[in-house]
Amino acid sequence: MNHPPVPTRARLGEVRYEIRGELARRARELEAQGRRLIKLNIGNPGAFGFRAPEHLQRAIAEHLAESDPYTHQQGLPAAREAIAAQHRARGVHGATPERVFVGNGVSELIDLSLRALLNPGDEVLLPSPDYPLWSAATILNDGRPVYYRCEAGNGFLPDPDEIESLVSSRTRALVLINPNNPTGASYPRALLERLVAIAAKHDLLLMADEIYDGILYDGAAFQPLAPLADDLPCLSFGGLSKVHRACGWRVGWALLSGDPLRIGEYHHALDLLGALRLCANVPGQFAVAAALTGPDTITALTAPGGRLYESRRAVIDSCAASDFLALVPPQGALYAFPAVDTEALRGFDDHRFAVELLEEEDVLIVPGSSFNVPYRHHFRVTLLPEADTVREVFRRIERALARHAER
Numbered sequence: 001m002n003h004p005p006v007p008t009r010a011r012l013g014e015v016r017y018e019i020r021g022e023l024a025r026r027a028r029e030l031e032a033q034g035r036r037l038i039k040l041n042i043g044n045p046g047a048f049g050f051r052a053p054e055h056l057q058r059a060i061a062e063h064l065a066e067s068d069p070y071t072h073q074q075g076l077p078a079a080r081e082a083i084a085a086q087h088r089a090r091g092v093h094g095a096t097p098e099r100v101f102v103g104n105g106v107s108e109l110i111d112l113s114l115r116a117l118l119n120p121g122d123e124v125l126l127p128s129p130d131y132p133l134w135s136a137a138t139i140l141n142d143g144r145p146v147y148y149r150c151e152a153g154n155g156f157l158p159d160p161d162e163i164e165s166l167v168s169s170r171t172r173a174l175v176l177i178n179p180n181n182p183t184g185a186s187y188p189r190a191l192l193e194r195l196v197a198i199a200a201k202h203d204l205l206l207m208a209d210e211i212y213d214g215i216l217y218d219g220a221a222f223q224p225l226a227p228l229a230d231d232l233p234c235l236s237f238g239g240l241s242k243v244h245r246a247c248g249w250r251v252g253w254a255l256l257s258g259d260p261l262r263i264g265e266y267h268h269a270l271d272l273l274g275a276l277r278l279c280a281n282v283p284g285q286f287a288v289a290a291a292l293t294g295p296d297t298i299t300a301l302t303a304p305g306g307r308l309y310e311s312r313r314a315v316i317d318s319c320a321a322s323d324f325l326a327l328v329p330p331q332g333a334l335y336a337f338p339a340v341d342t343e344a345l346r347g348f349d350d351h352r353f354a355v356e357l358l359e360e361e362d363v364l365i366v367p368g369s370s371f372n373v374p375y376r377h378h379f380r381v382t383l384l385p386e387a388d389t390v391r392e393v394f395r396r397i398e399r400a401l402a403r404h405a406e407r
């Protein structure tokens with residue numbers, strides 16, 4: 001008898017996450033055949049030899065015996081207090097532990113926060129390029145992504161006038177990623193103030209993905225959004241994965257700020273969705289207070305001489321020396337998003353190029369079109385490998401581009 005295949009959710013057809021997609025699968029196949037690849041597709045510090053700071057590891061080890069029970073759905077009190085205190089120190093009014101939600105990474109909280117917000121057909125303003133989970137979670141929670149452009153010609157900063165022109169009666173939220181993945185842009189205060197004004201005028205929930213909040217280069221300063229939003233509803237996301245190099249612990253958080261009368265129902269919705277999934281990974285939660293109250297361990301990596309600084313320098317120098325590449329230097333986060341000169345390389349296609357680079361040069365990158373942009377001449381690399389590896393990668397990229405130019 002013929003039975004149909006197991007059905008899947010129709011809207012999954014609209015969802016892509018190529019950072020771990022087809023190219024990554026092909027890379028594993030090649031590795032299984034014995035090929036040694038340089039994989040620059042994931043911003044995963046631990047995979048490049050970084051360790052979480054020792055005082056965070058100790059905090060987990062010391063509390064492991066207390067980690068057996070579920071915690072409250074919003075997280076351990078000590079973790080929530082430390083997160084609230086961080087936001088109070090930034091000038092966020094009413095940042096109390098009750099307003100904090102700890103999750104299994106920011107990833108889980110992106111999904112929960114959109115699920116708590118959206119009804120079918122509601123719109124979310126997202127950056128293009130975006131971090132593709134934001135698009136995926138919008139779509140899978142019955143929403144519609146509406147993209148505002150962050151173009152290289154404008155330093156990858158958004159244009160507030162364009163954002164405002166995209167607001168409709170269905171727009172529910174404005175999402176910002178600052179410092180930005182994949183572009184490395186860091187948003188200045190005056191720009192953030194304009195975006196806050198748009199949210200105020202149109203009653204939008206501000207969603208600030210600030211998971212790279214401590215990773216900035218060359219004197220760029222991080223400006224958190226919530227202190228500027230004052231009484232406006234705002235969710236600010238942070239976590240242990242990047243600044244504290246502990247991706248695998250799966251700990252992230254969100255702080256809900258704004259007028260209690262406006263955020264009360266949404267708070268309950270988040271709390272209910274949190275309760276349905278019981279709680280976040282408990283051992284990792286014990287590291288949060290240590291991370292936020294202990295010594296700064298990231299600046300030594302991002303300052304001149306630091307490993308991230310030097311790798312970023314190597315990317316910038318390699319692109320400057322290239323016959324084919326242009327780069328807006330990343331000011332923050334863990335990525336660079338170079339552009340390929342399409343005058344010199346007619347017919348260039350980012351995806352085809354990524355396949356070729358993997359098959360012929362043993363390098364895995366992410367095509368720019370994976371980040372929901374309407375063009376196909378960028379790619380993303382992570383800044384996490386050592387500077388020498390970065391230089392080797394760009395030698396291979398240049399070789400592949402030169403072959404392309406000869407065709």
Ligand code: PLP
Pocket residue numbers: 043104105106107108131177181209211239240241247250251252
């Ligand atoms: N947001 C951004 C912009 C990211 O780049 C990432 C991971 O790369 C996440 C959220 C998810 O982080 P996690 O779930 O590890 O906290």
